[in-house]
Amino acid sequence: MGVTAGGAVAGAGISPALYGLAHAGHLQAAAIYDHADALCAAAGTSMAGAVRAQYFVTAVHDFPGVTAAWAARYGDEPHPLWCLQVRGPLPAPGAALVADFWIHAPER
Numbered sequence: 495m496g497v498t499a500g501g502a503v504a505g506a507g508i509s510p511a512l513y514g515l516a517h518a519g520h521l522q523a524a525a526i527y528d529h530a531d532a533l534c535a536a537a538g539t540s541m542a543g544a545v546r547a548q549y550f551v552t553a554v555h556d557f558p559g560v561t562a563a564w565a566a567r568y569g570d571e572p573h574p575l576w577c578l579q580v581r582g583p584l585p586a587p588g589a590a591l592v593a594d595f596w597i598h599a600p601e602r
Contacts, residue, residue, distance in 0.1 A: 495589050496522025506588025518590040519551070519559025526593045527567050539599040541568060546596040547575045552582035556590040 496504040505521025527541070534540050547564075551557055557577055564573050584592055 495584065495586050495592050496525035497586055497589075498525055503586050503588040505590075516556050516559030516562070518588075519556030520563045521559070522556075522590050523560040523563035523593070524567065526591075527563060530593075530595055530597075534597060534599075537597075537599050539597060541595075541597065542571055543598040543600075544572075544595055545574055545598055547573060548594040549575060549577040550580045550584075550592045550594075551577060552580060552584060552590060554579050560591065 498504050503522065504525035505518045508517040508521060530541055534543070549557065549560055551560075554577075560577075561573065561575075564571075583589075
């Protein structure tokens with residue numbers, strides 16, 4: 495989930511009346527990608543090895559923010575995504591999405 499180092503959900507409560515801007519999805523996805531990049535680095539790989547990205551969102555209008563965060567971070571790298579809208583609330587109050595990644599890590 496897009497939880498920051500301080501324990502808060504990134505972007506929770508940011509412009510909720512302007513849901514078309516997908517701020518929550520963008521900021522939470524950016525935090526999730528921070529976590530994923532750190533895990534990849536520890537495993538000796540990168541998100542370029544992502545073969546599947548699963549997103550569970552409570553409102554589909556948050557998903558454009560997820561794809562915008564991907565493009566801002568990884569540019570033209572393929573985004574092998576799968577998205578499903580689920581009932582909320584998610585485990586962390588204010589969370590808009592949960593992500594799960596399958597990442598290929600070549601043998602060393």
